[in-house]
Amino acid sequence: MVEKHQFLGVDAILASPRMRDLLQQVRKAAQSGASVLLMGESGSGKEIIARAIHHYSTRKLKPFVDLSCAALPEDLVESELFGHERGAFSGAYAAKPGLLELAHNGSLFLDEIGALDPRLQAKLLRVLDTGSFYRLGAIKKTHANVRIIAATNAPLHESIRSGAFRDDLFYRIGQITLTVPPLRERPEDIEALASHFLAQQNPELRFASDAMMALYAYLWPGNVRELRNTVLRSALMAKGPLLHADDIVFSMRSIEPKDCGIAGLEQAMIRRALEDSGGHRQRAADSLGISRNTLARKIRGYGLASAVTTAAQRRLA
Numbered sequence: 001m002v003e004k005h006q007f008l009g010v011d012a013i014l015a016s017p018r019m020r021d022l023l024q025q026v027r028k029a030a031q032s033g034a035s036v037l038l039m040g041e042s043g044s045g046k047e048i049i050a051r052a053i054h055h056y057s058t059r060k061l062k063p064f065v066d067l068s069c070a071a072l073p074e075d076l077v078e079s080e081l082f083g084h085e086r087g088a089f090s091g092a093y094a095a096k097p098g099l100l101e102l103a104h105n106g107s108l109f110l111d112e113i114g115a116l117d118p119r120l121q122a123k124l125l126r127v128l129d130t131g132s133f134y135r136l137g138a139i140k141k142t143h144a145n146v147r148i149i150a151a152t153n154a155p156l157h158e159s160i161r162s163g164a165f166r167d168d169l170f171y172r173i174g175q176i177t178l179t180v181p182p183l184r185e186r187p188e189d190i191e192a193l194a195s196h197f198l199a200q201q202n203p204e205l206r207f208a209s210d211a212m213m214a215l216y217a218y219l220w221p222g223n224v225r226e227l228r229n230t231v232l233r234s235a236l237m238a239k240g241p242l243l244h245a246d247d248i249v250f251s252m253r254s255i256e257p258k259d260c261g262i263a264g265l266e267q268a269m270i271r272r273a274l275e276d277s278g279g280h281r282q283r284a285a286d287s288l289g290i291s292r293n294t295l296a297r298k299i300r301g302y303g304l305a306s307a308v309t310t311a312a313q314r315r316l317a
């Protein structure tokens with residue numbers, strides 16, 4: 001089953017049980033109003049999930065404002081966040097509100113929070129504790145009520161141990177932590193996402209089954225972003241309406257599809273068969289063309305028992 005959503009104007013495709021479970025957690029977290037720290041590899045979809053949190057929250061109709069802490073030098077991050085008064089520094093010809101003010105009553109998405117300078121970490125913590133701060137050069141305090149959603153693709157624990165990231169800020173921004181799994185751990189999303197991206201680029205095109213096998217077999221170190229780029233590039237090179245394996249232009253040819261490519265594909269097929277049959281093992285085995293015993297062995301081998309239960313629960317719900 002493929003779920004398609006729009007979060008603040010961005011399409012989100014969720015097909016795997018892991019992503020659909022994550023979405024359940026997102027809904028709960030969103031409504032709690034707590035700060036959320038999103039972890040996950042680059043390109044896995046943290047920004048989309050951040051938008052989903054805002055979308056499902058009571059702040060939905062208020063602004064969603066985002067800032068990448070890694071994209072700018074420290075001084076600029078500071079003036080972006082806090083804003084400044086006229087004349088606060090050379091070049092500050094007019095007063096400017098900061099993103100904290102612009103996000104008032106809404107959500108502030110702080111991407112790559114691990115890159116935030118220690119001095120600004122301390123300043124941010126104070127804002128979150130008191131709800132007020134000074135624009136640069138201001139003598140009067142400004143108030144802002146923001147919900148923080150932060151993201152990092154490097155585990156912060158290392159930085160906390162080395163002293164580069166404050167643990168008190170970590171606890172403050174990570175009242176709830178959610179992890180977006182890498183694409184290679186959720187093969188069911190590959191087909192759904194690839195078909196979605198292909199249809200967006202050119203609705204006349206389709207993947208032949210060998211092309212889909214090649215997509216499944218690849219490890220996607222750049223996750224969904226890489227899949228999207230690969231599909232768009234391949235669509236441009238298409239020689240006809242049907243894309244074959246050799247039309248797919250992977251960005252890292254040197255990476256050999258690992259054994260887990262086939263295993264991943266097999267797991268994905270089993271999961272889908274279980275889902276389609278509502279957890280009915282005999283029907284799933286029939287649709288896969290294998291015996292019930294073989295299916296049982298594979299379910300044990302891949303640790304998919306919970307997928308059977310989930311599918312059955314979903315059928316009964």
Ligand SMILES: Nc1ncnc2c1ncn2[C@@H]1O[C@H](COP(=O)(O)OP(=O)(O)OP(=O)(O)O)[C@@H](O)[C@H]1O
Nearest residue numbers: 011012013041042043044045046047048153224225
């Ligand atoms: N579930 C999804 N459905 C549709 N598109 C997705 C999904 N997940 C990610 N994408 C797309 O993949 C690209 C990368 O996603 P996103 O920017 O959310 O990743 P990220 O985890 O924030 O990466 P980084 O750590 O590099 O900032 C975006 O173009 C996004 O729209």
Ligand SMILES: [Mg+2]
Nearest residue numbers: 043046047111
């Ligand atoms: Mg991002």
